[in-house]
Amino acid sequence: MSDRAMGELAPPERLLLGPGPANIHPRVHLALAAPLLGHLDPAFLAIMDDTVTLLRQAFRTQNQLTIPISGTGSAGMEAALCNVLEPGDTIVIGVNGYFGERMSDMASRYGAKVVRVEAPWGTALQPELFEAALRQQASVKVVAVVHAETSTGVLQPLREIAALAKAKGALFLVDTVTSLGGADVRCDDWGIDICYSGTQKCIGAPPGLAPLTLSPQALAVLRARKTKVANWYLDLTLLDKYWGSDRVYHHTAPISMIYSLREALCITLEEGLDARHGRHHRSAAMLRAGLQGMGIQPFVPDSIRANPLTTVVIPAGVDDLAVRKALLNDFSIEIGGGLGPLRGKVWRVGLMGYNSTPRSVFTFLSALEQLLPRHGFKVSPGSGLAAAQHALAT
Numbered sequence: 001m002s003d004r005a006m007g008e009l010a011p012p013e014r015l016l017l018g019p020g021p022a023n024i025h026p027r028v029h030l031a032l033a034a035p036l037l038g039h040l041d042p043a044f045l046a047i048m049d050d051t052v053t054l055l056r057q058a059f060r061t062q063n064q065l066t067i068p069i070s071g072t073g074s075a076g077m078e079a080a081l082c083n084v085l086e087p088g089d090t091i092v093i094g095v096n097g098y099f100g101e102r103m104s105d106m107a108s109r110y111g112a113k114v115v116r117v118e119a120p121w122g123t124a125l126q127p128e129l130f131e132a133a134l135r136q137q138a139s140v141k142v143v144a145v146v147h148a149e150t151s152t153g154v155l156q157p158l159r160e161i162a163a164l165a166k167a168k169g170a171l172f173l174v175d176t177v178t179s180l181g182g183a184d185v186r187c188d189d190w191g192i193d194i195c196y197s198g199t200q201k202c203i204g205a206p207p208g209l210a211p212l213t214l215s216p217q218a219l220a221v222l223r224a225r226k227t228k229v230a231n232w233y234l235d236l237t238l239l240d241k242y243w244g245s246d247r248v249y250h251h252t253a254p255i256s257m258i259y260s261l262r263e264a265l266c267i268t269l270e271e272g273l274d275a276r277h278g279r280h281h282r283s284a285a286m287l288r289a290g291l292q293g294m295g296i297q298p299f300v301p302d303s304i305r306a307n308p309l310t311t312v313v314i315p316a317g318v319d320d321l322a323v324r325k326a327l328l329n330d331f332s333i334e335i336g337g338g339l340g341p342l343r344g345k346v347w348r349v350g351l352m353g354y355n356s357t358p359r360s361v362f363t364f365l366s367a368l369e370q371l372l373p374r375h376g377f378k379v380s381p382g383s384g385l386a387a388a389q390h391a392l393a394t
């Protein structure tokens with residue numbers, strides 16, 4: 001065995017300003033270290049019930065079936081799709097980024113007919129295009145969109161698309177992996193039937209769980225299936241027997257992760273959802289002002305920006321990888337690179353949950369101001385910080 005495999009685990013401390021995971025509150029770290037319980041221990045069952053109650057509040061829903069799926073955000077996406085889709089069903093999916101693309105791929109694997117409504121990366125999906133797509137289909141089971149597209153930094157307006165889905169008799173499915181806890185999500189008011197998220201973005205827990213909620217209408221569709229859910233692990237008819245009153249073993253719950261989610265949700269709701277969204281709004285405004293003060297432009301307009309994730313146009317001539325490497329090695333700051341067509345064109349800067357603070361913004365801008373001149377982009381010293389300070393003060 002090499003020496004490297006020995007000794008105490010000692011990962012470096014990073015400021016995680018990428019597309020997730022984000023740093024977590026000390027209380028959440030402590031929750032992870034709490035004593036383990038068995039997955040059917042009455043004390044753990046009570047913690048599960050608390051978690052469900054808190055999750056309903058976070059999703060702003062009364063939905064009975066509201067649980068954390070074991071697995072990351074993509075498991076939530078998979079659970080959302082596989083439980084309501086049967087072979088031959090039609091699903092209309094908005095695709096204006098990487099995660100809409102992933103949804104299309106997953107839905108097609110369950111034998112659904114996928115109708116794509118597309119928009120260029122960095123723009124929002126237009127309701128008119130959904131209207132036209134829905135008109136062309138005899139019947140549609142699901143209309144699906146991503147709320148905050150983490151590949152582009154666009155926040156998708158939802159209400160008009162929800163109304164179009166309703167009028168067609170379709171379920172409305174929304175990915176809120178990056179928005180929940182960082183931007184307003186109102187499942188009941190907005191008519192969202194199936195909504196999933198992830199723990200490591202604005203909720204403020206480590207990666208590993210995917211909160212999911214189903215409206216009574218979506219539940220009725222699940223109960224009326226002609227075929228078994230094609231994914232045993234994510235089958236909500238089975239999972240509901242563990243999370244509901246039956247308490248039948250399905251798989252061993254990830255105990256410590258559920259502790260951490262419960263604690264993160266407590267912190268979120270103690271702050272208050274509106275206050276928390278306001279904090280994410282102000283942090284994003286500061287970051288954008290700071291970047292513009294340095295002469296760097298955001299990739300999406302203010303009107304459709306997702307506050308948890310800001311995409312930044314990499315200045316011409318600046319080496320994407322070299323700057324990100326220097327941020328990590330010299331300042332211990334992680335940011336994200338572009339995905340797909342945006343690779344090498346944008347940086348993705350997350351200000352999520354615990355990290356959405358003036359401190360994160362100043363730390364990042366200060367590091368960037370020092371690095372960019374070394375990488376071929378002139379910045380007048382202090383220009384970004386001054387603009388961010390001004391934004392903070394106003």
Ligand SMILES: *Cc1c(COP(=O)(O)O)cnc(C)c1O
Pocket residue numbers: 020072073074075077099146148149150175176177178198207
């Ligand atoms: C991160 C993310 C996912 C996938 O979540 P994982 O935890 O990486 O599996 C899905 N959708 C969106 C919008 C995301 O940002």
